[in-house]
Ligand SMILES: Nc1ncnc2c1ncn2[C@@H]1O[C@H](COP(=O)(O)OP(=O)(O)OP(=O)(O)O)[C@@H](O)[C@H]1O
Ligand code: SF4
């Protein structure tokens with residue numbers, strides 16, 4: 001396969017432009033139809049999260065007691081719930097919450113996990129032992145149980161949910177980053193970086209992390225779907241958002257007694273959760289293939 | 298050559314590097330691997346000192362101690378009169394400009410996410426050797442020196458062949474204008490057809506930049522081309538050190554003789570007998586107590602098993618560690 005190189009002329013000599021890493025990734029990703037579908041759904045969800053409130057036909061928190069349990073119809077596309085709120089508007093509004101909690105929780109655990117994992121992997125020895133034993137202890141507690149415990153300690157609220165869900169997956173990121181660093185650290189180019197006089201910090205940030213970033217990004221993308229599920233689970237248990245707010249898991253939890261009499265109160269928020277989780281999973285898998293250098297040579 | 302006018306650039310004195318390979322549950326070391334065990338030698342300014350020996354005898358470990366990748370267990374590394382092994386990290390880092398390393402594996406030693414231009418520019422940048430606007434020209438110059446084209450500077454390592462990558466590694470080492478370069482088997486990972494090219498390049502660069510080399514290799518045939526003096530190692534010990542011609546024409550230590558006999562001769566008139574060594578190399582965890590080579594030596598005599606022979610000067614700038622040469626003091 002002959003790659004066309006963009007070129008630039010400098011003083012009569014032709015110097016090739018670096019091949020853009022992003023472009024190469026995009027080429028690989030494009031070939032993966034499932035990942036592409038995932039990406040489109042994600043972009044669609046992001047669009048809804050930003051403009052959902054403008055598109056919503058009703059106020060998602062307004063309850064119209066005269067119209068409870070209306071079946072899906074032209075007026076109420078997804079029907080209304082036990083309090084007469086428009087389910088379509090609530091599902092739209094829930095997009096924002098799920099995506100936000102998902103992204104923030106992942107960012108939270110990603111940052112802390114990367115720092116802890118880098119320190120443990122790079123310096124090794126006792127620091128490594130201490131950090132990783134703490135992570136092991138956290139991992140030995142079932143994650144949803146830990147999140148519930150944290151919520152109980154922190155109290156209700158969206159920000160608390162982010163911290164609780166984020167904290168739960170710190171060990172996973174710390175582990176991935178640590179093991180990636182351990183394997184990358186053995187490479188001669190890290191030794192070479194030391195020999196030419198790099199400081200430890202520069203070695204970690206400039207030579208090691210860029211080479212482990214792909215596994216982190218993949219895990220983070222998949223992590224968003226886990227976080228969305230965790231958010232829904234906390235909502236279902238009534239520990240997520242404050243009552244009038246629309247959140248998919250919370251909607252499921254409050255409607256569960258009507259599963260046979262008014263199934264539409266559960267189906268639509270349920271579908272929304274499934275769609276979002278599936279989209280991030282497909283995209284994450286595609287990203288893994290696109291970022292794997294072996295696939296690209 | 299008038300012997301004592303030579304200027305010593307680097308001297309290694311009683312250098313040791315022990316690794317603990319197993320630790321008990323409570324963190325106590327239970328077995329110790331003596332990778333480098335009491336090695337002393339000098340490297341004179343402007344020469345290429347060849348260091349040869351079988352796999353695992355501690356050659357790379359010595360090289361890595363010289364560039365601060367490993368801390369010596371004990372001993373001195375005296376560079377230009379300063380024992381650099383005892384310096385604090387900040388002070389030690391200043392010497393990375395003087396002593397550089399060329400790695401064995403050109404595939405593993407270049408960061409796959411950096412362009413080769415960036416790889417060569419990095420040492421100049423982080424050591425603040427040139428103002429930013431002059432770095433580009435310097436990289437162009439270095440690329441030319443190692444025989445790479447300037448228009449390739451924005452390519453990534455995976456777009457190059459092994460030989461070309463090794464040239465990038467050489468340019469990176471040259472970028473800080475070092476005085477001493479440790480070449481750790483720089484051609485052994487390359488195709489036989491391009492080994493000679495890279496060796497010639499290293500030879501040319503040595504004159505062009507006034508470099509001194511510690512040249513590490515497996516066999517004596519590789520260093521024959523490039524070295525001025527040669528040291529032969531076995532199981533963490535130096536067995537023999539001598540000038541190149543001396544060691545090829547008058548090898549004294551039985552181990553050196555065995556290594557030399559393994560080189561296929563190009564001279565048909567000089568028929569030589571191939572010395573086949575029996576037995577495996579003992580592990581550096583439990584080396585023989587006396588002479589390290591005693592378990593495989595074909596000239597072994599009484600005492601070899603128990604008494605460690607010291608590296609002794611026997612004249613003509615020739616040092617050997619072997620009991621066979623004990624009783625004729627020079
Ligand atoms: N970081 C380390 N930890 C433990 N043992 C080590 C370490 N580095 C090297 N060794 C051991 O020290 C001994 C000498 O290794 P070294 O790499 O110096 O050998 P070498 O002469 O360069 O061999 P080769 O020709 O295979 O490169 C070997 O037995 C090796 O297993
Ligand atoms: S000291 Fe003895 S065992 Fe060692 S090389 Fe000499 S003769 Fe052989």
Ligand SMILES: [Mg+2]
Nearest residue numbers: 356357358481
């Ligand atoms: Mg080696």
